[in-house]
Structure formats: C-alpha cells, structure tokens
Amino acid sequence: MKIDVLTLFPAMFAGPLDESIIMRARKAGLLDLKIHQLRDWTHDRHKTVDDRPFGGGPGMLMKPEPLFEAVESLRREKTMVILLSPAGRKFSQAIARELAEQKDLLLVTGHYEGFDERVRETLADDELSIGDYVLTNGALPAMVVIDAVTRLLPGVLGDDESSRDESFSHGLLEYPQYTRPAEFRGQKVPDILVSGNHAEIEKWRREQAKTRTKKQRPDMLNTD
DSSP: OEEEEEESOGGGGTTGGGSHHHHHHHHTTSOEEEEEEGGGGOOSTTOOOEEOOTTOOSSOEEOHHHHHHHHHHHOOTTOEEEEEEEEEEEOOHHHHHHHHTOSEEEEEEOOTTOBOHHHHHHTOSEEEESSSSOOSSSHHHHHHHHHHHHTTSTTSSSSTHHHHSSTTTTSSOOOOOOOSOSEETTEEOOGGGGSOOHHHHHHHHHHHHHHHHHHHOGGGSOOO
C-alpha cells in the first residue's frame, strides 16, 4: 500500500511511524509512506497557507490554492483522498478494513479553523474524524488511521488471524486473555482455558466477549 500525508507538521510523524509494526511494514515494502509539507506548494515568501474567513468570525481557514496544487501533484489515477477533520464520519475498525482494501491513500490533515469548503466539495473522496473532540491539528488523527490500516495489510502482523480475532473485529470487544503462570498471587486462570476442549473454549470466549461489551461498551450492541 502507498500512503501519502499532506501536513503542516511533518516532524510530528517522525517518531510514531518509525517504530514497531509500522517500521517493520515499511522495511518489508508492505507500506510505502511519504510525508509532505503543504507549504512546499505555496508561492509567496511567507509560505502562506491560511487566510481570514469571508463573512467574519474567529480564526483562520486553510486556503484552497496550496491544497489544490498539492493534491493535484500527489494524486495518482487510483488515489483516494481523505480529509482528517472533526466534521468527518467517525473512524472505526470497519472503516479501517475498507481503507486496507485500497492501494493508494492521500491523507490531508487540517489545521486552524479547517478547510475552505471548496476543498471538501472538489478534492475529497472521504472525510474522517477519530472522535468527538478537538485537536490542535490533523497530524495525530492521520497517524491513528495509518496505524489502524497498516496492521490490517496482509503480512504485516505475521499471523493474519491476529487482526481478525480482536476487539471490534466482530462488533464486540475482545474476550479476556491469560498467559502463564496459571496461578498468580492467588488468582487462577479459568479452568475452561486449560481444559483442552477447544469447542467449549470458543463458546466461553464468545460469551465473555458479549459480557464485556455489554458492560463496557453497550453502545456497540444492537439494541433493536
């Protein structure tokens, strides 16, 4: 997969995307990731990317000219252009799976009071938010999307079953898990998990996943 990111803060991406699974995916050639400075597409000596909104109001808006030039320069035939902003649809595991099916993503990060509306109307194929809160800019949301999508790419986790059997993969939180020792400070691993009865273990896990989801995230359950 190829992912380009258009941002005013390229240095923010240096640490998180050069470690762990993302680093391994890049080194293995499973992820081609490039970070681009939006100001490189400005033409004035101040490298201006923002201006006051028509009609008045607080804050500044990102200007359309550098965004259009940048996206048109970076976009290829099958590139999916995604804006990261609070106005987008809420990012989820299901959306991450949708994006993992794509071959080419361009993530455009917001800043200031957001984008000139013509950017939304003309350039964007989708618009995503990672939650109902306000961040300083779209760099962190872009990193979240990159991480969630990359780990779903074939070969990235080593065992592709890992991404199919975890929280949110089946509309539920993940079931409780235990490792050795079987008893620690008086707390024992549930007997079913050491029984060797795989059918009963699977049944127990499904029940535990439903119970945990009902308790901690009832909003995820179908209440119809």
